[in-house]
Amino acid sequence: MNLSFAGCGFLGIYHVGVACCFKKYANHLLLNKISGASAGAIAACCLLCDMPLGDLTSNVLRAATEARNKSLGALSPSYNINNLLLEGLEKYLPDDAHIRVSGRLHISMTRVYDGQNVIVSQFDSREELIQALLATAFIPIVSGLFPPKFKGVRYMDGGCSDNLPTLDENTITVSPFCGESDICPRDDSSQLFHINIANTSIELSKHNMYRIARILFPPKPEVLSNMCKQGFDDALRFLHTNNLINCTRCLAVQSAFTVSEKHDENLEYDPQCQECVLQRQEALVSNMPDTVINIFQEAIEKANKGLLNWIFKHRGMKLLSVLSLPYTLPVDIVYATITKFMSAAPQLGNGVWEASKYCMDQMGQILNRVNKTRQQISAQISCQLAITEYGNKYDAESCQDYTMQNKVNLNFTLNLNDGDLPFQQEPSENVPPSRMLKQRPPSITIDGYETNADAFEHILHVTSQQENIMTYYYLDENNTVQVTEIFDVTESDSPLLQATHEKDVNENLEFDEEDWGETLWVSEQDELRSELRKPSLAEVSEYSLEDLEKDTSTLFSDPESEWSSTFKVQELEDEITIPYNNNTIDDDDLRPESDQPLPALSGPIKNNYNLSFVLED
Amino acid sequence: MYWNQFSESKLLSIEQKILSVLKSAYKTKFVEIKSELGSEERIWTISLNTESPNTPLVLLHGFAAGIGFWVKNLDTLSQNRPVYAMDLLGFGRSSRPEFSNDSLEAEKQMVDSIETWRQQMKLDKFILLGHSFGGYLATSYAISYPERVKHLILADPWGFGDKAELPPRNPPLWVKIIGIVFYPFTNLNPLASVRALGPFGPWLIQKLRGDITNKFDDIFDDKSIIPNYIYHCNAQNPTGETAFHHMIQGFGWAKNPMIHRVKNLKNEISITMMYGSNTWMHNLAEKVKEIRPDCSVDVQIIENAGHHIYADQYDQFNEVIVNASNTVDGRTSVVRILTAKNGSHNLKEDEVIESENEEEVRIESS
Numbered sequence: 001m002n003l004s005f006a007g008c009g010f011l012g013i014y015h016v017g018v019a020c021c022f023k024k025y026a027n028h029l030l031l032n033k034i035s036g037a038s039a040g041a042i043a044a045c046c047l048l049c050d051m052p053l054g055d056l057t058s059n060v061l062r063a064a065t066e067a068r069n070k071s072l073g074a075l076s077p078s079y080n081i082n083n084l085l086l087e088g089l090e091k092y093l094p095d096d097a098h099i100r101v102s103g104r105l106h107i108s109m110t111r112v113y114d115g116q117n118v119i120v121s122q123f124d125s126r127e128e129l130i131q132a133l134l135a136t137a138f139i140p141i142v143s144g145l146f147p148p149k150f151k152g153v154r155y156m157d158g159g160c161s162d163n164l165p166t167l168d169e170n171t172i173t174v175s176p177f178c179g180e181s182d183i184c185p186r187d188d189s190s191q192l193f194h195i196n197i198a199n200t201s202i203e204l205s206k207h208n209m210y211r212i213a214r215i216l217f218p219p220k221p222e223v224l225s226n227m228c229k230q231g232f233d234d235a236l237r238f239l240h241t242n243n244l245i246n247c248t249r250c251l252a253v254q255s256a257f258t259v260s261e262k263h264d265e266n267l268e269y270d271p272q273c274q275e276c277v278l279q280r281q282e283a284l285v286s287n288m289p290d291t292v293i294n295i296f297q298e299a300i301e302k303a304n305k306g307l308l309n310w311i312f313k314h315r316g317m318k319l320l321s322v323l324s325l326p327y328t329l330p331v332d333i334v335y336a337t338i339t340k341f342m343s344a345a346p347q348l349g350n351g352v353w354e355a356s357k358y359c360m361d362q363m364g365q366i367l368n369r370v371n372k373t374r375q376q377i378s379a380q381i382s383c384q385l386a387i388t389e390y391g392n393k394y395d396a397e398s399c400q401d402y403t404m405q406n407k408v409n410l411n412f413t414l415n416l417n418d419g420d421l422p423f424q425q426e427p428s429e430n431v432p433p434s435r436m437l438k439q440r441p442p443s444i445t446i447d448g449y450e451t452n453a454d455a456f457e458h459i460l461h462v463t464s465q466q467e468n469i470m471t472y473y474y475l476d477e478n479n480t481v482q483v484t485e486i487f488d489v490t491e492s493d494s495p496l497l498q499a500t501h502e503k504d505v506n507e508n509l510e511f512d513e514e515d516w517g518e519t520l521w522v523s524e525q526d527e528l529r530s531e532l533r534k535p536s537l538a539e540v541s542e543y544s545l546e547d548l549e550k551d552t553s554t555l556f557s558d559p560e561s562e563w564s565s566t567f568k569v570q571e572l573e574d575e576i577t578i579p580y581n582n583n584t585i586d587d588d589d590l591r592p593e594s595d596q597p598l599p600a601l602s603g604p605i606k607n608n609y610n611l612s613f614v615l616e617d
Numbered sequence: 618m619y620w621n622q623f624s625e626s627k628l629l630s631i632e633q634k635i636l637s638v639l640k641s642a643y644k645t646k647f648v649e650i651k652s653e654l655g656s657e658e659r660i661w662t663i664s665l666n667t668e669s670p671n672t673p674l675v676l677l678h679g680f681a682a683g684i685g686f687w688v689k690n691l692d693t694l695s696q697n698r699p700v701y702a703m704d705l706l707g708f709g710r711s712s713r714p715e716f717s718n719d720s721l722e723a724e725k726q727m728v729d730s731i732e733t734w735r736q737q738m739k740l741d742k743f744i745l746l747g748h749s750f751g752g753y754l755a756t757s758y759a760i761s762y763p764e765r766v767k768h769l770i771l772a773d774p775w776g777f778g779d780k781a782e783l784p785p786r787n788p789p790l791w792v793k794i795i796g797i798v799f800y801p802f803t804n805l806n807p808l809a810s811v812r813a814l815g816p817f818g819p820w821l822i823q824k825l826r827g828d829i830t831n832k833f834d835d836i837f838d839d840k841s842i843i844p845n846y847i848y849h850c851n852a853q854n855p856t857g858e859t860a861f862h863h864m865i866q867g868f869g870w871a872k873n874p875m876i877h878r879v880k881n882l883k884n885e886i887s888i889t890m891m892y893g894s895n896t897w898m899h900n901l902a903e904k905v906k907e908i909r910p911d912c913s914v915d916v917q918i919i920e921n922a923g924h925h926i927y928a929d930q931y932d933q934f935n936e937v938i939v940n941a942s943n944t945v946d947g948r949t950s951v952v953r954i955l956t957a958k959n960g961s962h963n964l965k966e967d968e969v970i971e972s973e974n975e976e977e978v979r980i981e982s983s
Contacts, residue, residue, distance in 0.1 A: 180923035
């Protein structure tokens with residue numbers, strides 16, 4: 001059976017009474033989980049830590065008397081319940097408190113930003129435990145403006161969402177309000193109206209109204225003492241009616257029942273056990289522990305003794321304090337604000353420093369993001385290329401790892417494109433693409449033979465020098481024979497594909513999008529064509545066979561074949577061009593997709609060229 | 618669109634949603650009655666298993682409730698006998714006549730409406746069950762029409778105790794002031810605030826009585842059903858509520874506590890009193906026992922249940938009622954079990970129908 005304590009502000013003294021009773025007569029119930037909110041959580045923590053009840057009582061009484069000294073009770077601006085709690089917890093909680101309560105103490109808190117209920121049961125350090133207890137007892141505005149943080153998130157009073165957290169069906173609920181809880185005052189009433197606020201059932205009776213008023217305005221020590229006594233009596237009545245008071249021996253038997261079904265004959269549970277009966281009878285007439293009673297006695301005496309107390313207890317004096325409220329309140333507020341600032345002063349500088357640092361970080365991140373935009377585009381493209389090329393061979397994930405290499409590939413693709421894409425080696429400098437190209441070193445060097453940026457030429461070299469792995473011959477719908485040859489270019493480092501210095505250059509290349517205009521593109525193509533005396537791929541479809549043979553005599557793997565009409569460099573997938581700078585290729589290159597240049601790849605990973613030639617019979 | 622969100626069709630559809638959980642066949646209808654006030658009134662009634670020959674069971678709901686609240690009980694209770702439940706006159710879907718301002722008079726009008734309803738339903742004798750305010754009315758009915766009630770079952774009944782004298786306490790000055798300021802509002806009906814909030818009424822119900830929703834969340838996934846049902850049951854002209862308001866004094870005490878009137882109850886009528894172990898109602902069962910020494914008063918405390926026993930621990934609640942009702946019909950069934958065991962089946966013709974019941978009784982006893 002688990003225990004659950006309701007949150008209730010200064011009525012927490014009721015929980016002290018309940019705790020006394022449990023400690024005295026039903027210690028076995030304290031071995032399980034205990035949950036609570038607000039004051040209930042503090043009571044639960046104290047119970048689990050086995051703190052002396054006297055300390056607990058005196059702490060609550062101290063907080064109550066301090067609140068009573070203010071004319072506005074706990075609402076007074078200068079009354080800082082948080083500090084009082086913090087002091088008390090720091091002083092009395094044992095050093096290993098978090099170890100003792102972790103997993104057993106369940107604290108109900110309300111997350112500030114969405115108002116959701118959170119139940120916390122793991123605490124890494126004593127400070128964290130104290131922080132959680134402060135958070136669950138934090139009543140917004142009354143306790144302060146900024147809710148305490150627990151594990152980096154701000155929380156406030158558990159009473160805002162779930163004031164009586166129940167862990168399972170067998171939870172004994174303890175509430176100082178008369179209602180449907182297991183342990184609660186049973187007022188002699190027969191009322192019909194009953195509400196249920198944040199899981200705490202409260203009967204709408206005068207008694208309860210009085211109690212609700214006492215949540216923030218603690219009554220006299222005498223009344224507090226009575227409340228504590230009431231808690232003790234209610235808990236005792238509950239234990240009685242549920243037969244939970246047993247002698248140690250019978251307890252052992254009962255637990256043996258639950259652990260294993262078989263048990264010794266002499267250990268049999270005897271409901272008539274003399275010791276149990278004796279203990280029950282003793283409990284009937286018992287009272288709260290002396291230590292607790294003595295503390296109450298002291299507090300009562302202290303409150304009634306002395307001339308000053310006598311004067312302040314007088315009706316006229318009370319009236320005076322109420323009437324003077326408009327004058328004392330501003331002073332009180334000013335005093336409270338100043339003390340807050342004073343205590344916050346050492347941290348204030350830190351706070352400002354932190355805030356400015358945060359702002360700088362944010363700005364830096366935004367700038368970085370702006371700068372990174374271009375690089376991100378190239379990264380995207382490379383991913384697409386990889387997926388397309390490998391088909392089923394590589395999955396997308398593995399391709400991600402090759403981003404760098406793919407970038408290289410991309411550049412190579414551009415080379416293929418007749419090398420007519422405007423490159424810019426220094427992004428800051430706006431060099432006209434045509435000039436750039438002239439400055440560029442030859443992209444591929446094979447055995448001292450220089451191939452310029454002519455991709456087609458390059459492919460021819462590759463295909464002529466390497467053996468193809470596979471060749472497909474097939475008829476397409478136009479009744480033309482298509483040949484697809486697949487080459488292995490795994491060894492990217494081979495000078496055949498890429499010179500080392502070129503590789504470096506390629507890695508450092510960047511595109512200049514602005515200069516990627518149509519006119520440039522066209523004029524450059526013309527220029528190149530005339531300069532290199534080499535047909536651009538734009539005209540490939542119109543190639544005559546003679547021209548082809550002139551240029552590509554080494555191309556064919558089967559020289560006996562009769563080639564007619566045209567040949568095409570064909571891509572297997574057309575996705576390659578899609579993510580790739582839409583405003584350049586898609587707009588400028590008006591050739592049919594199948595006629596567009598093949599973005600050949602080279603890299604340290606396996607790449608396959610795909611060349612297909614169309615034969616027309 | 619009016620501020621008040623009530624619509625008859627909405628209430629009907631929500632109620633149908635609730636009743637759709639029922640496994641056994643049921644029939645709902647308006648029973649037309651001619652009330653003492655001279656007007657034609659109608660009482661919304663649900664009836665189950667009307668073919669059964671056993672003593673019928675009539676259910677009276679509590680304050681601000683309706684027939685939908687019995688949804689967890691109707692199936693089990695109607696297994697062996699006819700079960701009728703109604704929306705009390707002035708509550709739920711029943712019509713809303715103006716009741717008298719006098720507490721006793723209003724009570725009598727309500728009780729008489731039950732009696733005319735009985736005549737319309739052509740019931741002779743039945744077992745009467747009342748929860749909370751319904752328990753108060755059921756007791757009053759049993760006192761007025763003892764020949765109709767075979768057995769009285771009171772589940773956490775309201776209105777038995779005397780108004781307790783509070784021990785004098787001296788609340789702080791500001792509490793007194795608040796009390797004086799808010800005193801005029803106590804003249805309003807208990808649920809006036811819910812109606813005043815209009816579209817936010819269901820929200821307020823959910824906020825203040827979320828526990829009722831939780832009691833039913835094992836059968837309804839939709840959390841809005843119960844608050845909306847309560848809202849629409851009480852959003853109409855609240856004549857029943859006004860009548861109830863006239864019967865109470867102070868913070869919900871009965872003006873005419875039943876504890877003083879229960880002695881007028883005929884001794885033949887046996888009583889079963891049920892209380893939840895956690896209820897905030899004052900348990901007066903022992904006192905009732907004292908007052909009626911010659912009568913059988915069975916007291917049942919249901920563990921882990923609050924005021925709404927029928928929903929909190931419906932299994933135990935149903936069991937207690939089924940047992941109590943079976944004892945009412947018990948003489949025949951006990952005898953029949955014996956004869957069945959002896960193997961002498963000398964069934965008379967009029968007992969043939971009841972023999973079906975014999976099987977069931979035996980199953981239950983084994």
